[in-house]
Every structure is written in structure tokens, then in C-alpha cells.
Amino acid sequence: MAGAGERKGKKEDNGIGTAIDFMLSNARLVLGVGGAAMLGIATLAVKRMYDRALSAPSSPSRMSQAGKRSWEEPSWLGSSSRMLNKDMKNNISRSLQSLPMDPVAFESDLPHRKPSSKKSSTDLKKARLRLSMQEKLFSYYRKNVAIPAGEQSRAKQAAMDICAELRTFIHSKLPDMPLRDMYLSGSLYDDLQVVTADHIQLMVPLVMERNLWSCIPGEDTIMNVPGFCLVRRENPEYFPKGSSYWDRCIVGGYLSPKVVVENFEKVVAGSINWPAIGSLLDYIIRPVLPSETLMLEVQYEVERRLFIDFLPSLVMEDCVLIAKPHRFAEYGNMWRLSLRASETARLRAADQQDTGCRCICLKILKAICRFNPSLKRLNASQLTNVILHVSDQELCWSQDALADRFLQVIRELIGYLERGSLPSAVSPKVNLFCELTPEEVDELGYTLYSSLSEPEVLLKTDT
Secondary structure (H helix, E strand, O other): OHHHHHHHHHHHOOOHHHHHHHHHHHHHHHHHHHHHHHHHHHHHHHHHHHHHHHHOOOOOOOEOOOOOEOOOOOOOOOOOOOOOOHHHHHHHHHHHHOOOOOHHHHOOOHHHOOOHHHHHHHHHHHHHHHHHHHHHHHHHHHHHHOOOHHHHHHHHHHHHHHHHHHHHHHHHHOOOOOEOOOEEEOOOOOOOOOOOOOEEEEEEEEOOOOOOEEEEEHHHOOOOOOOEEEEEEOOOOOOOOOOOHHHHHEEOOEEOHHHHHHHHHHHHOOOOOHHHHHHHHOOEEEEOOOOOOEEEEEEEEOOEEEEEEEEEEEEEOOEEEEOOOOOOHHHOOOEEEOOHHHHHHHHHHHHHHHOOOHHHHHHHHHHHHHHOHHHOOOOHHHHHHHHHHHHHHOOOOOHHHHHHHHHHHHHHHHHHHHHOOOEOOOOOOOEOOOOOOHHHHHHHHHHHHHHOOOHHHHHOOOO
């Protein structure tokens, strides 16, 4: 009887069961393993409903011993003797035919699929906006950010001429001053300067006796300022005051960067005949007063000026310290830890590895901060470190991704401002926002947050 019932069922299915079996047996070839599995589950469910409908009795639905409907029965089966009519067969056949046959369809999140037309329209709109922003960023870079090679070359030459004159004068005027060779540094030499070639750093390395001086990190002092250091005079009982040339710059037992700069200022600003040197070099040279650091202004062309920042520096325990004071006076006796060389090297290495746009993104951001008064408190080091943090998270930095990475950096910068802390990518214990006041942090965050809805406003200039 069972065999007869089975044959009867197969006879009445009008070949649909055979079609289903054939479809399942060939699904793997068409859809692959994942697609065949999804199709098999859906098809077997429909086939089971179909088979049970054919084999069901004309009496009311079979009940289990507990008096409940068996879990094997489809819930849509009622008590009618007409369990499956012609219309229901046609509906099932149409359902099977409408199942997706493209393997790509099974790669997406099936329970949350949206109409393809709406998704395509949204993606197209986003692509157009991204392309528009991309074009605007590159146009902004060409017109307002990039410095012509000729201008950079002339500015570097002027800086080298001044450096040579200073080196000669100091060595002749103060032959006993222990100094290493001066050298030029800064964004102009790293090809990271923007808008115009107007500033450079002249590093003046001091020679320090290792047994007389030691470096105390700022986080190990009562002031707790990572990123700054105290330079302490050691062994005064064995090497009394005067044993080191730099003892004349001690304040409270520590080498004072402010006093060191003042000593150089007496020489550079007070003793050198800059008008005579300027006429010899065909420049106009004058010290900038007042200034937090010793600075020279050099007019090397009628409309071209270069500011040379004279920075005494020292190397202690593999740390480069510069005499650039903390913004707040209570930390005026501390030397600043210079991380610029490490940050720049890391940024350039990342770009060279994947031909990325990190340096272009940095230069655009620097120009934006230069043109926008509300963002002038953001410096190159802070912007560089935000890009380095994003670079650790995001691998795609191709030229085509500039707009996406630019907006991502803006969002990350807003997040750091909200937290009030930006850890250095080179030395995480250093908070690069430590010299900003809460009011300045709020203003920066508000300006950047307001630009998210229309980032093009950041690209406006007054020129």
C-alpha cells in the first residue's frame, strides 16, 4: 500500500517533483556551494509542503497523540478535503521559478536586502558627491596649497646663505661655545610646506657633557607634562659651577631654554651687523622682536619673505630637545621633546609603500587651518598624528580615495577634540592637545563639526 501511495503521489505531481530534484542536483554547478545550500533549503521546504498536501487524507488534519497538530504539518493546511488545488500548484511553480539564480545574490545579507533600484540610486548619488569632493580637493591643492618648485628653491638658498653667515660669525665671535654644525630643518625641507615658502628652522645643536647633565621626562616631575623635559645639572659637588660652558644658563639647578635663547639673542640680534650682511647677499635681514623664540626675517625678493626660526637644541638619551617654550609660563623652564622627524619619516614611509595620498591630505589640512582663523590653533604635528592614527585603521590611501580619507580624518579629529586628548602616534603618552585651553578645544570642535554637512566650506580662502 505504501508503495502504491507513493507511486500515486508521484503520478499526481505532474513532474514538479522531478524538476525540483533536477534543479537541486545541478544547483552546485550553477551557484556554487553557498548558493546551492540556500536554494536547497528553500526548495525542499516548498517540496515538503507539496508532497504532504498530496499525501494528506481527506479527513481533518492529523492530530498527534497529545491532541495537537503534528509539528511536521504545514501550519497553512486547514481541514478542507481540497488540500492542494490547481491554483496552489501554479503558485508553488511560480515561487520556484522566481528564486534567484545569480550566485552574487547569495553573497549579500538576504534577510536585509533592499530593492536594488533604490540601492543603486543611493550608491550613484554618493559616488557623484564623492567625485565632486575629490575634484574640489585636487583643485584646491593645485591653486592654494602647492608651492612652485622655483619658489622653494630660492627660499632654501636664502636660508643656506644666512646659515653660513651665522656659523662663521658665531665660531669667530664665540670660539669656546660648544656647538655642533648648524643645519636647516622644517616642512620646507620635507616638501610639506603649504601656500608659500615663508618659514624654516635653523637648528643649533649644543654639546653637553654626559656626566654633568641628565634628562628628566616631564611625566616624572611634579608638573607631569609628557612631551617636555627638564635638563638637570648633575654632580655639582665634584664638578663645581663653571665646569660646563652652559652653567651660565642654569635656573634653579636646571638648564633653562629661555636663558639659552637669550644668550644667543645677544649675539645674533645685538652683535651681528645684519644690514651689512644683507647688502652683501642682496637681502634685507632683520631680527623679529618681540618673539617667543629667536627669529630672523629675510626679504630675498620684493614680495618674498622668509622667517628663520633660530632653535637651540640638544640630544640626550636618544631624545631631541628644542628650546621652544611651553605655551603656559609655569612650564617655561622645560625643554620641548621634538617628534617631528619621527612623525614625518613615518608618514612618508607609509606613502612610499602604497603610493598613498597621506602627505597631500596633510598639506590640504594645513592650508585650511592657515586660511581659517577659527582653526589656526591646530598645528602640523596634531594634523600629522591624526592622519597617522587613521592610517593605522584604514589601508586604502590611493589618490582616488582622497575625498573619503579627508572626511575620515576630519571626523577622527572631531572625536579627539571631544575627548580633549590626542595621543602622539610616536609616543602615546604625549597629549598633543595639552597646550590648548578648553575654550579653544570647543571652538575647534564646533567649527569642524559644522563643516561635516558641507565640507566644501573648509576650502574657502580669502585670497
